[in-house]
Amino acid sequence: MTQTVHEFDQYTDVRAALADPALVPPPPAEDGPAGASVAWLRASVARFSSGEAHRRRRSLVEAELARLDPAALRNPAPDDGDLRVRVVRTLAEALGLPEPAAVAAAVPVVAGAYFGHQDPAADAAVAELVALLGPDPKDEAAMEAAAGRIGLLVQACDATAALVEAAAGGDAPPARVLRDEPPVRTTRRVATAATRIGGRPIAEGDAVLLRLAADRDNPVPLVFGAPPRVCPGRAHALALADGLLGRALTPFARLHHQATPLLLPNAWDHASAAALAAQGFPAVGTTSLGVAAAAGLPDGAAATAAATLELARVLGRGPLLFTVDAEGGFSDEPAEVAELARRLHEAGAAGINLEDGRADGTLAPARLHAAKITAVKAAVPELFVNARTDTHWLGLRQEETAARLAVYEQAGADGVFVPGLSDPEGIAELTASLLVPLNILYSPAGPGLAELAELGVRRVSLGSLLYRTALAAAVDTATAVRDGRPVGLAAPSYAQVQEFQAPGASG
Ligand code: HEM
The missing domain is CATH 1.10.630.10 (Cytochrome P450)
Structure with missing residues (x-):
């Protein structure tokens, strides 16, 4: 039979x-x-x-x-x-x-x-x-x-x-x-x-x-x-x-292929980046919310291209390994996004984050986002492209997330990022089929570093958490002085902060 x-x-x-x-x-x-x-x-x-x-x-x-x-x-x-x-x-x-x-x-x-x-x-x-x-x-x-x-x-x-x-x-x-x-x-x-x-x-x-x-x-x-x-x-x-094949990894890419995931804290200015580097973090990212808010601009609305490039130029003066959160590339023209990436790389950036979420709460078409990724990789192959999808934040199904990540991977992304995803099963399902490192946004309510490592996550970023924490600390300190409460925070001294100057800065 x-x-x-x-x-x-x-x-x-x-x-x-x-x-x-x-x-x-x-x-x-x-x-x-x-x-x-x-x-x-x-x-x-x-x-x-x-x-x-x-x-x-x-x-x-x-x-x-x-x-x-x-x-x-x-x-x-x-x-x-x-x-x-x-x-x-x-x-x-x-x-x-x-x-x-x-x-x-x-x-x-x-x-x-x-x-x-x-x-x-x-x-x-x-x-x-x-x-x-x-x-x-x-x-x-x-x-x-x-x-x-x-x-x-x-x-x-x-x-x-x-x-x-x-x-x-x-x-x-x-x-x-x-x-x-x-x-x-x-x-x-x-x-x-x-x-x-x-x-x-x-x-x-x-x-x-x-x-x-x-x-x-x-x-x-x-x-x-x-x-x-x-x-x-x-x-x-x-x-x-x-x-x-004799393909060498850049020092920044290498941090994504180690036994433990890369914990990437996000800075919003030179001092915050330098203070983090001084604590031994091998690389830092930038937070677009921090950069936008510091300049009095909205985040995610393509309003901070100049401020973002300026921050990269300052960070690039020193030996710091850093990657730049560039929203959706501040443009829907792949050639313009590639040009921005070239300038960021020239300024000293080792990586770029590109997101498909838009200010109006929709997602850019996957094909358009993929075209941006491909254009950036063609213009600056050494720049680590972390392709972010906002499917999870928008409440879309896991299948849509997996499909978009596959398209971005195919377009040449070096890593992919799903902010908001924190359920262990969803993470494990993605790491099982992904070929490139998965980046997860740390959530105080979600899995800790050790569990994320077990689930196959290769990079954990802190997003805007540090910027928001710094705001909270500033406000709490001011209100404590006003209200006669003890000031709880051990702040760095004036002299210590002075040491976080960018090399080559003139007064
Ligand atoms: C490009 C290279 C590779 C491809 C495309 C590949 C593909 C696969 C596939 C499709 C399976 C599942 C087969 C099934 O479920 O029927 C598999 C299983 C397996 N692979 Fe790979 N593989 C590759 C390289 C490697 C390497 C480098 C190792 C070891 C270092 C490895 C070790 C294994 C083992 C042990 C299994 C059996 C797992 C199990 O049944 O639980 N493979 N591979």
């Missing part, structure tokens, strides 16, 4: 199918000698397991990847002519595995047979890898951990090499190439029980083919799959690709 195959290519259906516990990866067909066959490997790794075994094996992989220093992945192993070998060797070295050169030679042989071809050479390569990793064959847990390590290298090998090959011809960032030429276009599942996807009934034993690539109807590609089995190596794949 032939098996019924159901195909899905719409984002909502594919995502629902990937999350459905009744749909599992096709289990390995045969058994093979433990520690010496691809069949044993497939029967022992997260990729082909389900239920409790999947959870246990996936945590092993995640723990292994958590040990990795992302910076190490950007330093590729020497080029011996074979890209797949180089990918695996870089990863094996970063993981501190024994004899990385021998490991790297064996893994591509296993990768060729991982999805089901019989190959005695691949069985021999598994045996060699197990011998190199050296688990005690009688210790089941150690054998499972060794299989997990091999599985991780095998998963990384072909897909990452394909990405590097596709990106090598041009200068598009790997995150964008992934969308255009996804290395993994489909994935399969079988139904262990009757279920329903997108209203279509699926009988027990039926097969399901899921298309992960984006198309015109599906703006949110799932090139790395989706929870609970989303690729745990997606950040690693992009770091490996950057390294192998």
Whole structure:
């Protein structure tokens, strides 16, 4: 009897199918000698397991990847002519595995047979890898951990090499190439029980083919799959690709690819930026509300282009790493936004924030915002573009947020920002499908830094919170003196504030 195959290519259906516990990866067909066959490997790794075994094996992989220093992945192993070998060797070295050169030679042989071809050479390569990793064959847990390590290298090998090959011809960032030429276009599942996807009934034993690539109807590609089995190596794949392509990160971009998220406090003038830098913050942002309010102007109404540029010029006099909140770019002409970005960069800015929210409470069309991002990246590729969507603030559905972020990412954004989003599930859903770092606005009522880090957030900004706090402190101090209350605040001294002058300032 032939098996019924159901195909899905719409984002909502594919995502629902990937999350459905009744749909599992096709289990390995045969058994093979433990520690010496691809069949044993497939029967022992997260990729082909389900239920409790999947959870246990996936945590092993995640723990292994958590040990990795992302910076190490950007330093590729020497080029011996074979890209797949180089990918695996870089990863094996970063993981501190024994004899990385021998490991790297064996893994591509296993990768060729991982999805089901019989190959005695691949069985021999598994045996060699197990011998190199050296688990005690009688210790089941150690054998499972060794299989997990091999599985991780095998998963990384072909897909990452394909990405590097596709990106090598041009200068598009790997995150964008992934969308255009996804290395993994489909994935399969079988139904262990009757279920329903997108209203279509699926009988027990039926097969399901899921298309992960984006198309015109599906703006949110799932090139790395989706929870609970989303690729745990997606950040690693992009770091490996950057390294192998010789794409260096700017110092500011690097702060978004560390083990802990970048906490970015927002300043409104030189003294507030310098005071924050003096406390060891590696970078600061500006707050458009603070800049506008200080100048007696409205925020978000494209009224502060001159004040914003002026602040960038002052901040740019020193060594401070800073990024500028430039509302929607103060124009709906992408060429004008690109010109502003060029001037900000010339002034010393390392990044720019561009938002799609408008003063009248509507959103700029996603295509227009994407055109601004592309124009800025074309004019100043080194400037880190953080593309902000105000969907959440406007109460739009999470799907609209995900769709807009995918479009902005595709347009070349280096990071994306969803102010107002604070529910852990919504954040986790976005970080699972995003390729670029997600920025969240800290909310005193929302998750703390540690939880945001756990959820995969890479940058946490404070927005206008510090400016508003400073206003509150000023007013509270004045009213305390007037009303005879004690003055609570330990303010910096006159001399300390004098030290926050911009270099080269003349009196
Ligand atoms: C561009 C490169 C890569 C692409 C496109 C990619 C894509 C994917 C996809 C689509 C899945 C899910 C498959 C499914 O659910 O059916 C997956 C799973 C997996 N990937 Fe990646 N991957 C890449 C690189 C890597 C790297 C570098 C690593 C390790 C460092 C890795 C480790 C894994 C593992 C262990 C799984 C299985 C997870 C599980 O079943 O829970 N991948 N990958």
